[in-house]
Amino acid sequence: MSEYFDEEGKPILFGPDFSSCPQPGYQELRTRCPVARTSVFDQVVIARHEDVVRALRQPEIFSSRVDLQLALGTERPMIPQQIDPPEQTRYRRLLDPHFSRRRMQRLEPQIREQAGRLIDGFFSEGRCEFDRDFAVPLPCNAFLNLFGLPDDRMDFFLEIKDDIIRPQVRHEDADPSHMKEIRAGAGKRMYAYFEEAMDERMDVPSDDLLGSLLTAEIDGEKLERSEILDICFLMLLAGLDTVTATLGCNLAYLAANPEQRQRIVESPQLIPGAVEELLRWETPVTAVPRVLLQDVEIAGEQLEAGQMVTLLLGSANTDPEHFEDADRVDFERARNVHAAFGVGPHRCLGSHLARMELVVAMEEWHARIPDYRLQPGETPRYSAGIRELLYLPLEWDVPRAS
């Protein structure tokens, strides 16, 4: 008996079934209720590819100004994610070159070395908990590199990020009503840290991202410090968790599908295509929120201005109306126009960094550990919302030293 829907027929998006295996739930949503209401929060869920993509391309109706509703510990909207065009476009013009594919290629050797070092740290044990040992530290290291921050601050940033994204994990005993305070507290620690890092760079200029933002200009004017903080906040929240979740989803899929894993081990040149296809199939960032600025009709449903809507990227990416053989995972799919990084003006700023990290991680992992499996008797655990594998115990055979 599946638990995708409650007794009223409303989707339980934050339930275990949607987290661990969302595709059948998406299918039911698309066919039975393409515009669904949820029981928790007052959300409307949009499931069809056509509707999701249309919404993403109409920021004048589907606004990203959801900072107050989401209450993620921010004091202002995150830049540029929670700002609408045309203001958002000015920030993207400034930020896009810092995240271009060419620029991200420069970080590749460091990420590759770090991936190798992480694996070397546990390889001889023949087992690891993939999330804690690999998927969490790798993107955090990339973030620190990019911003020119010292490696020893990793735990500090991970705590802040976790307090904001899933406060209940680190604060199991806290009353649910305190989550907002925990988030706000973490936000303050983040603001304070970056204030200090900016002060240091005012004294000694540097060419890392933070240093570049301090000297950057939009239309001849330097960014306010508060604007830089709002950019940093986004990078911390968007840049770590998403890649962590994607790495976990990929390895969980490949551990469960050895014949697919064998294909990329035998032909590593398939890895970039596998990364794209698993982004489509797993869509670890399952949805993005928007708020309606005017009344609108979607799939025959009337929605009112002010309504929060959840655009289900994962459902759009598995919609058979848009993808041939949508339920087949094909690493050599000729036409793969997935929306895992969104589409339209808010296309994920870090998509080129994410893709590089994912490809490098998959290459380094499979070159060193081609044959692995879930530890016997164990069950992987997915988080709700962004589908992070909070628990993914893997094992492999270690060649005996002769």
Place this chain on the structure above:
Amino acid sequence: MSRERRSLRLDAALCSGHGRCYVLAPEVFGEDERGHCVLLVEQVEGDSLTAALSGEQNCPEGAISLHEAP
């Protein structure tokens, strides 16, 4: 072997810099400073047509199109 020639078009207003085209078909598509698409050629045929088609098929914004060559 047909030597079909097509002309390549980009709707720059739709491009949002996914970069699929210049990763999959660097002989036909390039990138500007922001990582948005730049067409390197206007007409394609043979191998460059195959490459251009792969870029066109994988653009999430539908910003690339192929037309009958004049």
